[in-house]
Amino acid sequence: MSEHNQDKHKARQQKVKEQVDAKIEQAQQEKGILQVITGNGKGKSTSGFGTVARCVGHGMNAAVVQFIKGMWECGERNLLERAGVPFAVMKTGFTWETQNRETDTQAAQATWQQAKQWLQDDSIDLVLLDELTYMVSYDYLDLDEVITALENRPAMQSVIITGRGAHRRLTELADTVSEVRNVKHAFEAGIKAQKGFDF
Amino acid sequence: MSEHNQDKHKARQQKVKEQVDAKIEQAQQEKGILQVITGNGKGKSTSGFGTVARCVGHGMNAAVVQFIKGMWECGERNLLERAGVPFAVMKTGFTWETQNRETDTQAAQATWQQAKQWLQDDSIDLVLLDELTYMVSYDYLDLDEVITALENRPAMQSVIITGRGAHRRLTELADTVSEVRNVKHAFEAGIKAQKGFDF
Numbered sequence: 001m002s003e004h005n006q007d008k009h010k011a012r013q014q015k016v017k018e019q020v021d022a023k024i025e026q027a028q029q030e031k032g033i034l035q036v037i038t039g040n041g042k043g044k045s046t047s048g049f050g051t052v053a054r055c056v057g058h059g060m061n062a063a064v065v066q067f068i069k070g071m072w073e074c075g076e077r078n079l080l081e082r083a084g085v086p087f088a089v090m091k092t093g094f095t096w097e098t099q100n101r102e103t104d105t106q107a108a109q110a111t112w113q114q115a116k117q118w119l120q121d122d123s124i125d126l127v128l129l130d131e132l133t134y135m136v137s138y139d140y141l142d143l144d145e146v147i148t149a150l151e152n153r154p155a156m157q158s159v160i161i162t163g164r165g166a167h168r169r170l171t172e173l174a175d176t177v178s179e180v181r182n183v184k185h186a187f188e189a190g191i192k193a194q195k196g197f198d199f
Numbered sequence: 200m201s202e203h204n205q206d207k208h209k210a211r212q213q214k215v216k217e218q219v220d221a222k223i224e225q226a227q228q229e230k231g232i233l234q235v236i237t238g239n240g241k242g243k244s245t246s247g248f249g250t251v252a253r254c255v256g257h258g259m260n261a262a263v264v265q266f267i268k269g270m271w272e273c274g275e276r277n278l279l280e281r282a283g284v285p286f287a288v289m290k291t292g293f294t295w296e297t298q299n300r301e302t303d304t305q306a307a308q309a310t311w312q313q314a315k316q317w318l319q320d321d322s323i324d325l326v327l328l329d330e331l332t333y334m335v336s337y338d339y340l341d342l343d344e345v346i347t348a349l350e351n352r353p354a355m356q357s358v359i360i361t362g363r364g365a366h367r368r369l370t371e372l373a374d375t376v377s378e379v380r381n382v383k384h385a386f387e388a389g390i391k392a393q394k395g396f397d398f
Contacts, residue, residue, distance in 0.1 A: 009300045016295035029390045033397075035241070041377035043236055043246035046253065050245030050275060053252045055395040057278035062395075076249060079256035079282060096215035101208040125395050158396045175385035178240035183376035191228045191374060196254035196261075196324050197357045198232075 032125075032157040034150060034174045038133060038166035041180035048128045048160045049076040055126040056083050062126040065115040066090060067108060067135050067163075075196060088114035101138075108140035115149070122154035133163030133170070143167060231324075231356040233349060233373045237332060237365035240379035247327045247359045248275040254325040255282050261325040264314040265289060266307060266334050266362075274395060287313035300337075307339035314348070321353035332362030332369070342366060 035051075037044045053076075055062040064080065066089045077087055090111040092098050112135070118127050135141040147169060150159060161170060171177045193199060234250075236243045252275075254261040263279065265288045276286055289310040291297050311334070317326050334340040346368060349358060360369060370376045392398060 006300060010298045013295045013298040017298070020295060023386070024392075027386050027389050027391045029388075030393070031390060033385045033390060033393055035385075035396075037242055039380070041379075042234070042375055043242070043249075043377045043379070046249030047242035047246035047379075048249065049252055050242075050247065050249035051396060053248055053278050054245065054274035054398070057274035057276065058395045060274075060395040075253035075256035075259075077256065079252050083278060096212045096219055099209045099212040099216070101205060158393060171382065174383070175388060175390060176241055177382035178242045179380040179382050180240075180242070180246075181238070181378040181380055183370065183378050184373070186232045186234075186374035187222070187226050189228075189374060190226050191230060191232060192226050194229070194232055194357060196257045196259040197234075197250060199253070 031155055032153070032159070033176055034158070035160045035176040035178070036166045036171050036174040037160065037162045037178050037180060038164060038171070039179035039181050040164055041182035042185055044162040044164075044180050045130050046076070047178075047180075048130055048162045049080070051160060052080060052085060052126060052128050053083075056080065056085055060125040061123055062128065063118045063124050064088070064128045064130065065111060065118070065132070066130045067111060068092075068131040074199060088118075104138070105140045108135045108138075112141055112146075119149045119153045119157070119159070122157065124154075124157060126158045126160070127153075129159060129161045131163045132161045133166045136167050136170070137165055143169060146170075147173060230354055231352070231358070232375055233357070234359045234375040234377070235365045235370050235373040236359065236361045236377050236379060237363060237370070238378035238380055239363055240381035241384060243361040243363075243379050244329050245275070246377075246379075247329055247361045248279070250359060251279060251284060251325060251327050252282075255279065255284055259324040260322055261327065262317045262323050263287070263327045263329065264310060264317070264331070265329045266310060267291075267330040273398060287317075303337070304339045307334045311340055311345075318348045318352045318356070318358070321356065323353075323356060325357045325359070326352075328358060328360045330362045331360045332365045335366050335369070336364055342368060345369075346372060 052062045064087045090107045092107045118124050136143050251261045261284050263286045289306045291306045317323050335342050
């Protein structure tokens with residue numbers, strides 16, 4: 001690259017740096033963050049688990065609540081439980097497997113009791129509420145009760161909620177909301193779910 | 200719930216189950232999956248790291264290549280390196296920090312050499328190419344060379360590419376593409392990046 005181009009590159013990057021630094025300067029509030037990861041695309045739960053890995057990698061404390069549990073999502077549980085992360089798992093499987101609204105509701109409620117305890121425990125830095133959105137959509141959990149528990153959690157505790165179709169009151173309450181759009185999915189092209197990747 | 204409602208619920212869920220089972224039946228091709236996670240929202244890299252955690256939690260082998268590395272993204276590295284995951288990290292930091300196109304390109308090329316080796320190694324089940332998209336956008340890496348390496352990788356190896364603005368040729372080649380849309384972000388509301396959550 002010519003010296004002239006390098007000068008131009010340097011000047012442009014210097015400007016970016018000033019903008020980034022100014023933004024960082026402005027963001028000084030310290031608090032736990034409520035993140036909602038919703039949408040139809042692949043990667044919502046894994047994103048939550050990646051943040052749990054980040055948290056415990058720092059020697060901080062995370063807890064995981066899994067509201068839908070079939071044959072999926074077990075590899076990360078093996079690793080994270082070995083790293084000391086407690087899991088509460090609603091052991092019912094998908095609603096189309098159980099086909100029983102009453103027992104599903106009971107299971108959701110029992111799992112939610114554990115979630116509520118962690119949402120009151122200021123020794124826990126991060127709580128992942130994996131697939132919580134469906135529990136609200138199906139009316140297995142009371143939305144007001146969920147909102148109240150989130151609002152009253154310890155000030156520095158972060159919470160991640162994943163799942164499709166997050167209720168508007170959850171996204172309104174959240175500090176950070178990401179919508180994972182499905183552009184395309186291997187499964188739709190006839191590729192079987194792969195161990196270590198899809199589950 | 201009344202018996203009538205439970206019957207209706209059961210019938211509806213039975214129908215869902217049939218649709219899901221039929222889809223699973225159709226998806227029988229076994230191969231490694233190429234996933235691109237792009238878009239401006241938060242959660243792309245953590246999603247990649249969550250899948251790495253899943254993979255190693257099954258006792259399978261994953262490798263991580265990080266193409267942009269500042270003060271960020273270290274908690275997950277601690278945990279995953281302890282779990283035996285090799286990392287190749289481009290040790291330069293953001294382009295607006297280095298402000299030097301020539302040394303950035305050299306660093307990207309050196310990191311890519313390690314990536315290419317892993318993309319030829321069939322003992323590695325999953326390769327995460329974190330933030331690779333920027334290397335292509337900035338022309339630090341040759342897109343044709345990246346595409347060729349992806350096309351020629353072992354048949355059962357999965358690859359995840361993260362970063363904003365994924366090149367169309369990468370998304371075309373991919374089996375699964377998720378676009379993480381930024382709905383809102385705590386940082387924009389003045390909240391400081393939090394350890395164990397943002398880095």
